[in-house]
Amino acid sequence: xxxxxxxxxxxxxxxxxxxxxxxxxxxxxxxxxxxxxxxxxxxxxxxxxxxxxxxxxxxxxxxxxxxxxxxxxxxxxxxxxxxxxxxxxxxxxxxxxxxxxxxxxxxxxxxxxxxxxxxxxxxxxxxxxxxxxxxxxxxxxxxxxxxxxxxxxxxxxxxxxxxxxxx
Amino acid sequence: xxxxxxxxxxxxxxxxxxxxxxxxxxxxxxxxxxxxxxxxxxxxxxxxxxxxxxxxxxxxxxxxxxxxxxxxxxxxxxxxxxxxxxxxxxxxxxxxxxxxxxxxxxxxxxxxxxxxxxxxxxxxxxxxxxxxxxxxxxxxxxxxxxxxxxxxxxxxxxxxxxxxxxxxxxxxxxxxxxxxxxxxxxxxxxxxxxxxxxxxxxxxxxxxxxxxxxxxxxxxxxxxxxxxxxxxxxxxxxxxxxxxxxxxxxxxxxxxxxxxxxxxxxxxxxxxxxxxxxxxxxxxxxxxxxxxxxxxxxxxxxxxxxxx
Numbered sequence: 001x002x003x004x005x006x007x008x009x010x011x012x013x014x015x016x017x018x019x020x021x022x023x024x025x026x027x028x029x030x031x032x033x034x035x036x037x038x039x040x041x042x043x044x045x046x047x048x049x050x051x052x053x054x055x056x057x058x059x060x061x062x063x064x065x066x067x068x069x070x071x072x073x074x075x076x077x078x079x080x081x082x083x084x085x086x087x088x089x090x091x092x093x094x095x096x097x098x099x100x101x102x103x104x105x106x107x108x109x110x111x112x113x114x115x116x117x118x119x120x121x122x123x124x125x126x127x128x129x130x131x132x133x134x135x136x137x138x139x140x141x142x143x144x145x146x147x148x149x150x151x152x153x154x155x156x157x158x159x160x161x162x163x164x165x166x167x
Numbered sequence: 168x169x170x171x172x173x174x175x176x177x178x179x180x181x182x183x184x185x186x187x188x189x190x191x192x193x194x195x196x197x198x199x200x201x202x203x204x205x206x207x208x209x210x211x212x213x214x215x216x217x218x219x220x221x222x223x224x225x226x227x228x229x230x231x232x233x234x235x236x237x238x239x240x241x242x243x244x245x246x247x248x249x250x251x252x253x254x255x256x257x258x259x260x261x262x263x264x265x266x267x268x269x270x271x272x273x274x275x276x277x278x279x280x281x282x283x284x285x286x287x288x289x290x291x292x293x294x295x296x297x298x299x300x301x302x303x304x305x306x307x308x309x310x311x312x313x314x315x316x317x318x319x320x321x322x323x324x325x326x327x328x329x330x331x332x333x334x335x336x337x338x339x340x341x342x343x344x345x346x347x348x349x350x351x352x353x354x355x356x357x358x359x360x361x362x363x364x365x366x367x368x369x370x371x372x373x374x375x376x377x378x379x380x381x382x383x384x385x386x387x388x389x390x391x392x393x394x395x396x397x398x399x400x401x402x403x404x405x406x407x408x409x410x411x412x413x414x415x416x417x418x419x420x421x422x423x424x425x426x427x428x429x430x431x432x433x434x435x436x437x438x439x440x441x442x443x444x445x446x447x448x449x450x451x452x453x454x455x456x457x458x459x460x461x462x463x464x465x466x467x468x469x470x471x472x473x474x475x
Contacts, residue, residue: 012173029173029216032203052204053272054358065245065274071203072275073196075173076218119270137463140357141269 016077018043019087027074034058036074037084045085045114049143056142059115060084066122068141085114088121096162097121097155106155108146116142120156128164132157168207175218179225179305179334185217187307187330195219195332197241198275200268201284224334225279228253234340237303240279240333247278257338258453258461259347259366259446263294265463266351269358279333282318285325285390286360292319292391293366293383294349299339306331316383319390345370348449350462351385352438354429361386362430365418365442367450369401375455377401382414382443387422387435394421397443406451414447415440 011026014036025040034051037043037060049057051070058069061083088095097117100106107113116139123130123138130138135156136149144152161167176182186193193215196202205211219225225241230252238247244264247253254261260278267276267290281291282302296316304311307330315336318325327333351364364385372378382397396417404410424435449459 028170030168030170032168051207053200053268056269056271059271062274065243066271067274068200068271071199071272073173073199073203073216076199076220122270137357138270140355141271 012075012078014074014078016079017081019083025074029073029075031074032070033060033062033072033074033077033082034069036077037069040074043084043086047111047114049111049115054141054143055112056115056119056139057112059118059142061118061122066119083118085118088117095121095159097124097159100155100159100162101152104151104155104158106147106151112142112144112146116144116152120159123156124160124163129160130157168203169209169212171206171213172215173218174215175221177221179222179332182217182219182222182332183305183307183330185215186332189213189215191329193217193329195240195283197225197277197280198243198272200272200276201280201286219332231340236338236340237335238278238338239335240283241277242279244273244276244278248273253338256341257294257298257347258459259294259297259349259368259450260291260338262347262349262461262463263291263366265461266290266357278336282315282336283325283327283333285319285321285323287319287322287389287391288361288364288386289319289391290349290351290361290364290385293364293385294347295336295338296383296391296393297347297349297366297368297381299368299381301337301339302333303335303337304331305334310334312337316391316393321389342370344372344454345379346450346453348446348453348459348461350442350445350449352442360429363387363422363424363435363438363442365439365446367397367443367446369406369447369450369454371451371454375405377404377406377451380447380450382418382447384418384422384439384443386429387424387439389423392421392423394418394443396421397447401447401451406447411444411447415444418443 047057049055053068053071060069196216196218225239229237247264281289300315302313347368349366351361353359366383368381370379380398382394385391397414400413418439422439426432
């Protein structure tokens with residue numbers, strides 16, 4: 001059992017596997033996984049948008065499930081396996097989603113993009129051939145202020161084509 | 168977020184002791200999709216977070232020999248809607264857990280958390296209440312059971328004492344020719360808080376006549392509420408248009424909504440009727456063996472056959 005005195009703000013050692021690598025970091029209980037990724041581990045690919053679970057900019061995969069890292073405490077990540085946007089691309093290349101987002105011009109400012117790509121990559125693991133409605137439903141937790149979503153949806157469907165039939 | 172103590176007990180009794188040590192200043196943490204939002208905004212101020220996800224009783228789904236199902240209070244939505252026994256026996260619960268937030272929220276949020284948060288708009292509460300669910304609670308002086316329909320006492324308030332822990336929710340064994348349905352009205356297609364929602368459960372006899380029913384509304388009163396007059400309107404009928412219209416009228420009469428940023432009193436009263444009629448129609452159709460898609464599936468029906 002991990003116990004920490006609120007007033008001494010003692011940090012806790014958290015051990016997790018992030019993008020396949022064993023990582024150890026110190027976290028105060030009050031720090032979310034998002035804060036730990038960005039501020040403690042300098043993994044700034046994951047973005048902060050709303051901090052309350054509405055926008056998906058902070059999406060990561062934890063223990064095989066898409067989650068909002070702003071609503072997970074860093075200390076809860078102990079013993080977990082986590083994938084962030086930094087872990088999506090294969091070594092030396094791009095994930096088909098990243099290729100598709102570029103080809104379809106599915107980003108403008110890009111702040112929502114890491115969240116969309118992590119989220120969409122989980123969709124394509126669950127459903128290799130989603131319909132447009134299925135894509136929109138899955139991505140409903142990801143908000144974009146720039147693009148109006150159309151190119152994002154096209155990019156995800158294009159990526160599913162790349163992954164199924166090569167182009 | 169303010170500094171807080173984090174503890175992760177391995178048993179119910181340990182968790183209860185940790186909650187009891189800090190009455191009113193300790194709170195159970197399951198998925199965190201309500202608690203962490205409240206702690207970050209300062210809406211709730213506590214000294215100790217008790218992470219209950221290390222307790223087997225709270226993280227497992229168990230089918231009992233008598234067919235009843237125990238859902239641990241901290242089981243996340245995605246595990247609930249993936250479980251064959253719940254898919255088969257409680258389609259109204261599936262409807263609800265599939266539309267709580269979005270996919271990422273469903274990776275963490277739990278039925279127990281939705282219930283203990285006690286929001287007037289909780290999406291899973293009408294379904295659980297309509298299914299006849301019972302909350303299993305542990306405290307320093309022992310265990311007790313409270314029907315889910317009686318669990319919420321006001322906005323954000325429940326029967327749970329500060330030193331008590333919701334352990335699990337028990338759904339009664341499904342009966343033949345019975346089924347449930349939940350749906351809600353929201354401005355978008357996903358992610359919103361219900362403007363009005365209705366959960367219904369019905370049991371039919373071998374002639375297709377409704378012998379029993381339960382109807383609960385959400386977002387139209389300080390707590391989710393039952394509508395006994397809607398039940399009376401459908402029992403003894405086959406769910407004909409006139410019976411459903413009478414149930415809808417009963418729902419409109421029972422609704423006591425407020426006007427807020429999500430909707431007006433007039434709109435919510437109207438929606439109470441519409442949602443009740445659809446929830447009952449869906450429950451009756453499912454009880455007859457027909458497939459009625461939940462809101463999370465409706466889009467697949469719309470695109471069925473479309474070239475994509």
